Amino acid sequence: MTDPAGPPTRVADLTTPALLVDAAVLEGNLTMMAAVRPGAALRPHVKAHKCSELARHQRAVGHAGFTCATLREMEVMARAGLGDDLLLANEVVDARRLSPLVAAGHRISVAVDSEATVEAAAAAGVPEVLVDVNVGLPRCGCDPADAARIADLARRRGLVVRGVMGYEGHAVGIEDRVERQLQVEAAMAVLAEASVEVGGEVISAGGTGSYDLNGVATEIQAGSYALMDTAYSKLGLGFGAALSVLSTVVSVNRAGWAVADCGLKALGMDHGNPSLSSPWAEGLVWFCSDEHITFSPPDGRPLPEVGTRVELLPAHVDPTVAYHEWLHIVDADHASVLESWPVDMRGW
Amino acid sequence: MTDPAGPPTRVADLTTPALLVDAAVLEGNLTMMAAVRPGAALRPHVKAHKCSELARHQRAVGHAGFTCATLREMEVMARAGLGDDLLLANEVVDARRLSPLVAAGHRISVAVDSEATVEAAAAAGVPEVLVDVNVGLPRCGCDPADAARIADLARRRGLVVRGVMGYEGHAVGIEDRVERQLQVEAAMAVLAEASVEVGGEVISAGGTGSYDLNGVATEIQAGSYALMDTAYSKLGLGFGAALSVLSTVVSVNRAGWAVADCGLKALGMDHGNPSLSSPWAEGLVWFCSDEHITFSPPDGRPLPEVGTRVELLPAHVDPTVAYHEWLHIVDADHASVLESWPVDMRGW
Numbered sequence: 001m002t003d004p005a006g007p008p009t010r011v012a013d014l015t016t017p018a019l020l021v022d023a024a025v026l027e028g029n030l031t032m033m034a035a036v037r038p039g040a041a042l043r044p045h046v047k048a049h050k051c052s053e054l055a056r057h058q059r060a061v062g063h064a065g066f067t068c069a070t071l072r073e074m075e076v077m078a079r080a081g082l083g084d085d086l087l088l089a090n091e092v093v094d095a096r097r098l099s100p101l102v103a104a105g106h107r108i109s110v111a112v113d114s115e116a117t118v119e120a121a122a123a124a125g126v127p128e129v130l131v132d133v134n135v136g137l138p139r140c141g142c143d144p145a146d147a148a149r150i151a152d153l154a155r156r157r158g159l160v161v162r163g164v165m166g167y168e169g170h171a172v173g174i175e176d177r178v179e180r181q182l183q184v185e186a187a188m189a190v191l192a193e194a195s196v197e198v199g200g201e202v203i204s205a206g207g208t209g210s211y212d213l214n215g216v217a218t219e220i221q222a223g224s225y226a227l228m229d230t231a232y233s234k235l236g237l238g239f240g241a242a243l244s245v246l247s248t249v250v251s252v253n254r255a256g257w258a259v260a261d262c263g264l265k266a267l268g269m270d271h272g273n274p275s276l277s278s279p280w281a282e283g284l285v286w287f288c289s290d291e292h293i294t295f296s297p298p299d300g301r302p303l304p305e306v307g308t309r310v311e312l313l314p315a316h317v318d319p320t321v322a323y324h325e326w327l328h329i330v331d332a333d334h335a336s337v338l339e340s341w342p343v344d345m346r347g348w
Numbered sequence: 349m350t351d352p353a354g355p356p357t358r359v360a361d362l363t364t365p366a367l368l369v370d371a372a373v374l375e376g377n378l379t380m381m382a383a384v385r386p387g388a389a390l391r392p393h394v395k396a397h398k399c400s401e402l403a404r405h406q407r408a409v410g411h412a413g414f415t416c417a418t419l420r421e422m423e424v425m426a427r428a429g430l431g432d433d434l435l436l437a438n439e440v441v442d443a444r445r446l447s448p449l450v451a452a453g454h455r456i457s458v459a460v461d462s463e464a465t466v467e468a469a470a471a472a473g474v475p476e477v478l479v480d481v482n483v484g485l486p487r488c489g490c491d492p493a494d495a496a497r498i499a500d501l502a503r504r505r506g507l508v509v510r511g512v513m514g515y516e517g518h519a520v521g522i523e524d525r526v527e528r529q530l531q532v533e534a535a536m537a538v539l540a541e542a543s544v545e546v547g548g549e550v551i552s553a554g555g556t557g558s559y560d561l562n563g564v565a566t567e568i569q570a571g572s573y574a575l576m577d578t579a580y581s582k583l584g585l586g587f588g589a590a591l592s593v594l595s596t597v598v599s600v601n602r603a604g605w606a607v608a609d610c611g612l613k614a615l616g617m618d619h620g621n622p623s624l625s626s627p628w629a630e631g632l633v634w635f636c637s638d639e640h641i642t643f644s645p646p647d648g649r650p651l652p653e654v655g656t657r658v659e660l661l662p663a664h665v666d667p668t669v670a671y672h673e674w675l676h677i678v679d680a681d682h683a684s685v686l687e688s689w690p691v692d693m694r695g696w
Contacts, residue, residue, distance in 0.1 A: 015419075015696050077385065090609070090632050090639060091598040091656045131677075132599075138634060138642050140599040169637070187525040192627045212395055241677050250439040251461055251480075251488040259488050261438070264667040269618040278681060286486060288618065289517070289664045290395055291417045291438060292406055294486050306464040317611040320639045321540045346362050347673050 007340040011330055012309070014337065016248040017266040019324045020311065021191055026057075026226060027240040027245035033225050034061040036212055041219060043067045043087060043204060046345060048223030048318050049248045053341035058226065067204075067221040071097045073345045078106045080344075083236055085109075087204065089165060089221060091117045091132065091140055095124035102126060113142040113164050115153055124155040129159050130204055133194040135166035135187035138188035144190050148197040151164060163202030166191040167221070172209030175234055182215045188216035208232055208239070229317040231271045244277050244311040244333075245320070247293065254294055258303050259309050263291040267312070268319025280304075322346055355688040359678055360657070362685065364596040364615040368659065370658040372680055373590040374405075374574060380571050380586060382409040384560050389567060391415045391435060391552060396571030396666050397672050398693035399675055400428035406574065412512045415552075415569040419445045426454045428692075430455060433457075435552065437513060437569060439465045439480065439488055443472035459513050465503055470505040477507050480551055481542045483514035483535035491540050494546040511550030514539040517571070520557030523582055529561045536564035556580055556587070562664045577665040579619045590658040592625050593668070594682075595641065597652045604644055606651050611639040615660070616667025626660035628652075670694055 008014060033042060044058045045086050047069035055066060055077060070072045075089050075097065083106030088098070092111055102108050105301060111132040112118045121129050131150050133142030140141035141239035151161045187247070189207065191329050196201050206220035209232065224232050227243035247262035267274055269286060274293070276283045282298035293312065297303055304310065314320040321327070321343055329339045356362060379428050381390060392406045403414060403425060410481065413433035416422045423435050423445065431454030439461055450473050450529050459480040460466045469477050479498050482489030499509045507611035519531035536553065543551050550588050554568035562568060564677070574590035595610035615622055616634060621656035622641070624631045641660065645651055653660065659682070662668040669675070669691055677687045 002504075017696060056374070091607075091654075092609075093596055093598060107575070113351065114654050138601070139601075139637060139640055141601075143602070148602050248441055250441060250465070253482065253486070254491070255486075257486050259439075261440075262617050263385060264616060264664070265670040268612060269616070269667070270612050292487055306462050320618070322613040348365060 005336060007260040007326060007328060009337050011246065011334055011337055014246060014328060016309070017245050017262040018246045019327050020034055020244050020246050020320065020334060021227060021241050022326050022334070023061065023329045025240040026033060026111050026329070029226050029228065029239045029242055030057060030061050031081055033211065033222065034063070037220055038062055040065060040100055043219040043221050044226070045069070045089070045213050045221045045223030046073050046077060048321070049227055050343050050345035051258045051320055051341050052076055052082060054226060054327065055082050056080070065219070066126070067223070070290070074098060074348050076109070076345045078104065083107065087111070087130065089204070093117065093120050095120045095126055098126050109162060111140070112150060112154060114150070118150065118157055118159065121154070122159060127160055128162050129154050130162055130165040130202060131194070131198050133164050133166040133191055135168055135190045136171070137167060137169040139169065141166055144194045149210050150197040161198060161200050163200030164191060164198050165193070165194045166206040167205060167207070168210060169207070172207040173231065173235070174209070175260065175318070180209065182230070184210045184213045186259050188214060189203055192216050208237065210234055225318050227321070229271070229320070230275050230313050230315045241313055243317060244298050244313055245274065247310050247312060249306055249308040249310060252306055256303070257286060257294050259292050259294050261291055262293050262312055263288050266320070266323055267314050268316040268322070270319060271315035274312040274314045277313050278338070316329050353669060353676060355598070355676060355685060357683055357685050359676070359682055362594060364594050364657070364678060365610040366594045367593055367596050367669065367674050367675050368592050368678050368682060369575060369683070370590050371677045371686055373588040374677070377574050377576065377587045377590060378405060378409050381559065381570065382411070385568055386415060386496050388610065389443055392574070393427060393437070393569045393571030394421050394693060396669070397463070397477060397575055398669055398691050399689050400424055400430060400692050402574060402675065403430050404428070407467070413426065413567070415571070418696050420696050421534060422446060422449060422578070424693045426452065429546070431455065435459070435478065439524065441465065441468050443468045443474055446474050447472045457510055459488070459504060460490055462498070464509065466498065466502045466505055469502070473674050474609050475508055478510055478512050478513040478550060479542070481512050481514040481539055481548050483516055483538045483553070484519070484537050485515060485517040487517065487642035489514055492542045495542040499546040509546060509548050511552065512543045512546050513552040514538055514542070515553060515555070516558060517555070520555040520580065521583070522557070528557065530563045534559045536562060539623050539652030557583055567618070572665050575665050575669070576621070577668070578623050578661050578663050589661055591665060592661055593622065595660060597654055597656040597658060600651050602651070604643050604651070607640050607642050609639055610660055611636050613638055614668070614671055615662050616664040618667060619663035622660040622662045625661050628658055663667040
């Protein structure tokens with residue numbers, strides 16, 4: 001039902017809920033990261049924004065290689081001409097959808113952590129792999145002591161082992177910087193040792209929370225830094241909150257609350273409620289329903305009128321963006337839509 | 349990137365994560381509800397499944413009127429030929445997208461609870477409204493004492509006031525049936541009084557949790573009953589868990605956990621983690637990440653192999669379905685895909 005003429009050019013005319021991206025804040029985030037992690041020292045993770053046009057802006061500041069979480073992200077990135085060096089940083093047991101990408105000349109690598117996933121890569125003709133090593137987060141990655149064996153398996157199946165990968169996801173969100181650094185270093189000590197065993201040039205790791213703490217990784221897989229969310233903002237990393245969800249107040253109750261049209265289908269909720277943005281920033285979010293958020297204004301402020309636009313800052317960027325069809329890039333006043341970029345990597 | 353030939357016909361060939369709907373359980377849920385709330389006594393809420401083909405099955409068991417939460421749901425339902433009596437049960441401050449539906453001959457009604465929303469309905473040429481009354485949930489709906497005034501406003505603007513609406517959302521999820529009934533009755537006493545003030549035939553209220561407790565509503569707006577989720581299953585309502593999310597184990601760690609490819613972008617998380625389904629039902633879900641769920645098997649059971657398919661039961665159906673493109677209708681063994689229905693009402 002999308003208007004074939006494209007989204008409107010005034011923020012006031014957008015159907016809500018709608019994702020807004022502050023152009024200057026986004027640009028600042030991309031520039032700041034590229035200064036600290038230039039070129040191949042960052043392999044931006046597209047899962048956080050699922051938008052090939054945003055990835056194109058990441059490439060424009062120097063990052064040619066990208067990290068993906070799903071086969072569809074790999075497919076869309078390749079089709080968008082961003083296939084210079086695509087890493088599927090998750091294990092898959094059926095990699096056949098990567099075969100056409102390899103055949104088309106894109107550089108495709110996948111993470112492997114078991115015989116089955118090595119076999120899947122080989123069967124699909126994916127030429128290169130990273131050995132995914134568990135560095136403390138109870139998720140994917142082989143036991144560090146098993147990394148050399150996985151690498152050998154891969155080489156025997158004719159795969160090039162580019163190196164290792166190991167995500168310190170248990171550490172990147174720790175609010176205290178010193179404690180975060182200690183945990184990152186402990187995890188990376190494990191990965192560095194595995195790297196020696198496995199061989200190869202690449203040590204791929206990290207995220208937004210460790211982008212300037214991880215001295216071992218040759219490339220950081222950060223994604224959230226571009227748009228940010230309230231969970232990462234608590235860490236004081238220097239990246240600005242570029243993303244908000246625009247909503248419209250549809251009901252006001254004089255008993256002391258207002259209701260806007262941004263709910264559970266417009267927000268990733270695993271990190272909790274969103275926060276109200278300026279000028280309602282000190283207001284209280286009561287709860288979210290499927291299509292609604294109930295909130296009260298800051299102390300002493302009157303209730304908004306029906307029709308008032310309210311921006312919300314999501315607690316977790318990745319599952320928020322995945323609900324939406326567009327990122328609307330807006331000016332500093334959040335009055336004009338400069339461009340609208342499709343969120344074209346949703347689904348699997 | 350959807351295969352133009354459509355999804356495969358074997359569950360084993362589905363790309364994961366994928367939504368499965370057990371055909372017999374769905375049919376049982378629709379039949380049981382239609383027996384208790386036949387015909388117009390139920391106005392199924394499509395927000396729970398966002399699938400016009402599922403709505404068609406609800407109409408086939410006798411329900412011709414539907415409840416929608418968004419303008420897009422209204423548009424898609426009308427386009428699908430299901431526009432006999434569509435109620436937008438949320439307030440909107442811009443209803444102009446409903447004008448073409450009215451012009452095309454569909455019966456369109458909207459909820460109003462303020463002068464602004466009455467004005468929006470009138471400006472769009474929407475002919476009929478329900479006065480939305482707050483019956484205890486701090487969300488939309490006017491103060492009950494204000495209902496007659498809103499109805500008068502609407503009539504002065506030339507709108508037909510079909511009656512009242514009032515959602516007892518604070519009551520429908522109460523696990524204790526006696527307490528739930530008391531709370532539903534208290535809310536409906538408020539709505540019944542407002543109905544007398546407002547006039548009209550319709551008293552629209554309720555949900556899956558009150559479908560057989562609400563003796564005041566002339567029509568119940570239940571949606572979750574068709575597919576169900578673990579939150580509603582706790583209430584022992586008699587509806588079966590028709591919906592599950594199929595996932596694939598992609599990594600196994602001998603330290604005691606497995607990882608499957610179903611995460612925060614495949615699950616509404618506001619009601620918490622999903623539950624493992626048979627044969628892993630007594631296993632423990634550790635946590636969900638963007639594309640992963642980490643879990644351990646029931647005591648004494650070995651870890652699954654990489655490649656094993658695992659079904660998860662979501663905690664909240666509505667925001668889960670909203671992430672997916674398809675509902676795959678499967679046989680009792682969950683081996684064959686009987687049909688695949690597009691989730692065609694996503695977005696706004």
